[in-house]
Structures are given as structure tokens and as C-alpha cells.
Amino acid sequence: MLATELIVLEGEDIHHPGRGVQLGCYVLTTMAMQSLLRGFGSEAVDMAQGAFERAKGQAAHQRAAAMPSGVFTRSVGMRLAIVGTAHLQARNLDQGLELGNQSVDILARVQSSRAKDYVREFNTALAPWRREPAIREFIHRTRTELSIAA
Template sequence: MTHARLAADATEVHRDLEDPKGAFTWNSLAEPMPADRFTCATGIRMAVLATSHLQNHELERGLTAANTSLRILSNIHSSRAHSYLHDVTRALTPWKRHPEVADLIQRTRTELPAAA
């Protein structure tokens, strides 16, 4: 397990603790994980980051991270990985009337492949 991978796990822990600032700090330490080599882990981390931004009431940053996660995970057949994006769509509920939110929710439903 690498330092970057441990940092990615810590990002999720701080998201779960509803400590977005802690999540952002740990996420910056997880940045060296390239998506082409750590595809699933990076896609999950981007979904966790999206939820952290939403906890911090940062819709635009949350949408940016969520769209990155969707782009990465749209090629992954993993119900576990997809569940992180579904967590993001639930966190987007307060903003569901925004067109870009509705678009992301719809794309999450249609672009994720069936899990293996």
C-alpha cells in the first residue's frame, strides 16, 4: 500500500466524518495516483471528493469532481465503485432543480455499465 493510497483512504474517512476540509487536505496527498494506473481508486476518490465539496456547500466543485468520477468509472464494471457515484447523486438532492445537477444524475443512471 502506497502513501497516496493511504491518503485516499483518509480522504474517505474525513468525508464520512463530515469534515470536508480534512478530506481536501488528504486528497491533495493522494493526487500522485494517476487515473490510467489506478482507475477504480481514482474514480472512487473523485466521487468522495465530490461529496466532500457538497458537504462544504460548493456545488460547482462538487459537480466538477463528480463529472470526473463518472468519466473514469463509466469504463469500470464494479457495483462497489458505482455505489460511490450513487452516494454523490443522493448528496445532490438539495440542488436537484439545477439543470446541471439533473443532467449529472441522469448520466449517472445511463452511463455506468452493468456491474460484474
């Protein structure tokens, strides 16, 4: 059994079915964030993928969109940016860009300099693909929706 699977299983709650999946995925994405910040991009991607596989159909951005403004939305948006950055560092542009867009969707409703710092890091990780139209469009989107300088 993978360590990520064990962590998710530890989050299971027999008294509240389904809540354990959310808790386990939250733990994994938090661990992915910490791994990325400490320079372990590959491990961060593994943890993020473990969380994704366990929670198929329960996308974080959908849960955040249903929450009142300011209630965990910032942390979800930051985690999406961080995990997206890990995907970019692993040269997985499509998955990284998808997570980056989800992050901007959420963070456009939040005022947080720390959250913007994570999106700036994400934008920096896009450097190898800067000339692609989708990347230029994303950078423009972060400038207009989050007021992030290029």
C-alpha cells in the first residue's frame, strides 16, 4: 500500500461516510504543498495525484465555489496553485494549467497577498511555455483578475 493511500484511509470516518475522503484529500494536498515548498516536486505530484484519484468527482474548486466567500476558499485556491506548480515542474503542462485556472477562478474572489505569491510562483514555472497562446492568455488573466504583474 502506498503511503498516500494509507494517509487517505486513516482519514476515513465510519460515522460520517464520505467525510473521510474529503479529510484525507485535504491532508494529502496540504502535504503536497509542504513537499513542494521544501523542494520535493515529484513527491508533491504523487500526493496530489493520490488525492485526485481518491476524490474523483469531488473537485476542490466545486466545493470552494459553494462556500461563502472567505471560508477556506483562499486555502483551496492556494493549494491548487501549489499543486499546479508541482505539475509544471514535472513538465505536465496540461494538468498544471488546468489547476492554475481553477486557482484563479477561486482566488479572484479573495484578497490575499500570500495567495497571489503562490500564483506568481505558478507563473514563474510557466516560463518554458511562455510563447504558447494558452500561457499568454493565462498570464493576462492573472494580471487582470488578480492584479499580478508580469
